[in-house]
Each structure stands twice: as C-alpha cells, then as structure tokens.
Amino acid sequence: MELTRKYDYLIVGAGLFGAVFAQRAVEAGRSVLVLDRRPQIGGNVYTRDVEGIHVHQYGAHIFHTNDRRVWDYVSRFADFNRFTNSPVANYRGEIYSLPFNMYTFNKMWGVVTPEQARAEIDRQKSDCGIGEPRNLEEQAITLVGRDIYEKLVKGYTEKQWGRPCTELPAFIIRRLPVRYTYDNNYFNALFQGIPMGGYTKMVRAMLEGADVLTDTDYLTDKDYFDARSSHVIYTGAIDEYFGYTLGNLEYRSVRFETELLDQENYQGNAAVNYTDRETPWTRIIEHKWFQFGLDDEGKTIPKTVISREFSQEWKPGDEPYYPLNDERNNRLYCEYRKLAESEPDITFGGRLGEYKYYDMDQVIAAALDLADRMIGA
Numbered sequence: 001m002e003l004t005r006k007y008d009y010l011i012v013g014a015g016l017f018g019a020v021f022a023q024r025a026v027e028a029g030r031s032v033l034v035l036d037r038r039p040q041i042g043g044n045v046y047t048r049d050v051e052g053i054h055v056h057q058y059g060a061h062i063f064h065t066n067d068r069r070v071w072d073y074v075s076r077f078a079d080f081n082r083f084t085n086s087p088v089a090n091y092r093g094e095i096y097s098l099p100f101n102m103y104t105f106n107k108m109w110g111v112v113t114p115e116q117a118r119a120e121i122d123r124q125k126s127d128c129g130i131g132e133p134r135n136l137e138e139q140a141i142t143l144v145g146r147d148i149y150e151k152l153v154k155g156y157t158e159k160q161w162g163r164p165c166t167e168l169p170a171f172i173i174r175r176l177p178v179r180y181t182y183d184n185n186y187f188n189a190l191f192q193g194i195p196m197g198g199y200t201k202m203v204r205a206m207l208e209g210a211d212v213l214t215d216t217d218y219l220t221d222k223d224y225f226d227a228r229s230s231h232v233i234y235t236g237a238i239d240e241y242f243g244y245t246l247g248n249l250e251y252r253s254v255r256f257e258t259e260l261l262d263q264e265n266y267q268g269n270a271a272v273n274y275t276d277r278e279t280p281w282t283r284i285i286e287h288k289w290f291q292f293g294l295d296d297e298g299k300t301i302p303k304t305v306i307s308r309e310f311s312q313e314w315k316p317g318d319e320p321y322y323p324l325n326d327e328r329n330n331r332l333y334c335e336y337r338k339l340a341e342s343e344p345d346i347t348f349g350g351r352l353g354e355y356k357y358y359d360m361d362q363v364i365a366a367a368l369d370l371a372d373r374m375i376g377a
C-alpha cells in the first residue's frame with residue numbers, strides 16, 4: 001500500500017501495548033499508523049470466533065488487576081463479565097482445587113479447619129528436615145509439604161520447564177499461593193473478568209481513529225516506514241530489531257492443539273491442569289467457559305472448543321512466549337538496551353521490546369505511562 005502522508009507515530013505491533021499507545025495518541029489529536037505482521041490485530045490477546053465461542057488463540061487470557069486506573073481505562077472499551085479464574089488440577093483422575101486452599105487440603109487430608117491444615121503442612125515440613133532449600137523440590141516441600149508437592153507441583157513444573165525439579169533453582173517458586181480459606185479464586189485481584197465479545201473486539205475499539213495495516217512487517221520495509229513517521233513505537237523483539245547482532249534472547253514456548261468438538265461440555269471448567277508427569281500436556285482450556293458457555297446473545301452454545309497446551313523448548317523461529325529472564329539473557333538484554341538508547345527516533349515497549357513478562361494490566365499501565373510522558377496526559 002502506498003502511504004501518502006507522514007504520521008506523528010508509527011506503532012509496530014497491534015498488541016495491547018501498541019493499541020493503548022495508539023489510542024492515547026489519537027485521543028490527543030496525533031496521527032497514528034499501526035502495523036502488525038500478523039493477519040489480525042490484538043497480538044497475543046487475539047480471540048478468534050468459532051461457533052459463537054471466543055477462542056484465545058495464543059493461550060488463555062484472564063484479565064485481573066488491582067490498578068483502578070487500568071480497570072477504568074479498559075472499561076471504556078469493553079464490558080467485562082464476572083469470570084473468576086478457578087482452575088482445577090487433575091492428578092491421575094483425582095480432582096483438586098487451585099490455588100492451594102481449604103478445599104484442596106480437605107480433599108488431600110480430610111482436614112476441615114485452617115488450624116488443622118496448618119498443622120498438617122507444618123508436620124510434613126518438619127518430617128522432611130530440609131535446611132536451606134537447594135533446589136525447587138526442596139523449596140516446594142518446605143512451603144507446602146510432600147503430598148501437595150508430589151501430586152500438584154512436581155509433574156506440572158517438570159513439564160513446564162522440561163527439567164527435574166531437583167535441577168531447577170529454588171527461586172522459581174519463592175512463594176506458592178497457599179490460602180487458609182475456602183476460596184478457589186486464583187487471583188488476588190480487586191478487578192477481574194473477560195471482555196464480553198472477546199479481546200479482539202476490545203482492541204478494535206482502542207484502535208479506532210488509527211490507520212492499521214496487518215500482514216505488514218515493519219522490518220522488511222523499515223526505511224520506507226521510517227520516512228513516513230516522526231517517531232516509532234516498537235513492540236516487536238528488541239534482538240530482532242538489531243538483526244540479532246549480539247545474539248538471540250531466549251524464551252520458553254508453548255504449543256497449542258485446538259479442536260472443535262461436537263459436544264456441549266468437555267471438562268466442565270475453563271482450565272484443567274494435568275499435574276502428573278505422564279500426561280504430555282500441561283493443561284486443557286475449554287474456551288466457552290470464559291463466557292459461561294453462552295454466546296454474545298446469551299444463548300447456550302451446543303459445541304465446544306478445547307486447546308491442549310504443551311510447554312516446550314524455544315528455538316529461533318518459534319513463537320516467543322515467556323522470556324527466560326536468567327542471568328545470561330538479562331545481561332544480553334542490557335546490551336541491546338544500550339544500542340536502543342542510541343536511537344532517538346524509536347521507543348521500545350511491551351513484552352518483546354522490553355524482554356519482560358508483563359501481565360495485561362502491567363503492559364497497559366506501561367503504555368499509559370509512556371503516553372503520558374511522551375504526549376501528555
């Protein structure tokens with residue numbers, strides 16, 4: 001497409017960071033062009049509609065925040081439903097509540113009161129006689145006792161990281177959420193829900209007033225796009241921007257196998273974690289339950305869509321999901337940051353641009369802050 005004007009901002013990436021910054025810039029009267037190399041907007045929160053179900057194509061996304069400013073902001077672009085994240089764990093056919101709470105302890109040990117649950121965890125901690133935890137296994141046993149570790153932590157964590165818990169550092173699970181209440185709500189968040197109509201609809205509303213080009217890779221035509229904008233906001237991978245000259249930043253990746261099933265209810269919950277070591281997937285998402293099994297008109301949906309998630313090693317070319325913020329990668333990122341600081345007409349942001357795991361509310365807050373600094377509130 002021939003671009004005939006010069007834009008105040010060229011935004012690379014139509015994910016949440018790009019969309020929020022674009023929205024603030026348009027609202028402030030700036031001209032904005034948003035590019036995304038994918039065929040659609042939304043970045044990793046993109047939802048695809050199948051039989052009236054909003055399918056979370058790049059993994060389940062549950063919006064949760066304690067930040068009133070972010071909640072008020074997103075509520076301008078979507079009505080949020082009252083979905084509460086209450087995953088369950090399936091250990092070889094035994095079902096447990098997550099996060100670890102009184103329902104979990106009752107099922108595991110038959111205890112009824114918080115005092116009994118605490119006493120059982122303390123007993124298991126002292127039985128294992130671990131001093132300063134030297135690895136993830138020892139850390140988890142110290143925090144929740146051996147039974148919960150064996151059934152609900154070990155297999156899941158080993159599948160996630162592709163290594164035995166005895167070879168994983170303790171810091172990965174410095175804290176495990178343990179609640180002495182009967183409460184299956186996974187997140188400690190004041191505000192939580194899923195945008196009605198799906199995330200794509202919300203992002204589309206944010207992008208109103210901006211010009212948007214999908215299927216368009218900024219890096220393949222960088223000079224052309226740079227000449228048509230005053231400033232670039234870049235939310236792609238920082239190492240890719242610099243042609244990987246200093247080396248690759250590493251990630252942990254996920255593979256999804258998604259199926260449309262001709263049945264109304266597959267597993268009775270949005271998320272079921274498989275915590276044994278033998279089942280190859282880490283969890284199954286049944287997307288319709290993010291909207292209570294109803295379509296946007298409130299009608300029951302006769303079919304269902306499920307996604308099995310397989311955690312896997314990342315190799316160059318795979319979809320980058322979770323930054324591996326270990327020492328090597330953090331050092332490399334700092335080197336790329338130094339290169340970035342020498343480019344005055346471009347600002348890096350978002351999970352790939354800043355090589356940082358951001359929850360949605362955090363990435364929105366970061367984009368709002370940047371817009372406040374660059375454009376004014």
Ligand code: FAD
Pocket residue numbers: 012013014015016017018035036037038042043044045058059060061062063064216217218219235236237254321322349350351352358359360361363
């Ligand atoms: P992205 O959404 O990745 O957007 C970047 C965009 O830039 C992409 O669309 C990409 O195609 C585009 N791009 C890159 N390079 C170029 C280029 N050269 N040219 C053009 N376009 C380019 N957060 C929560 O709060 N709750 C959850 O439940 C939750 N679940 C998650 C589950 C998974 C599996 C993952 C990986 C993350 C989850 N998150 C969750 C985090 C959430 O996905 C991120 O906070 C958010 O998507 C980050 O937005 P972003 O704009 O930074 O990045």
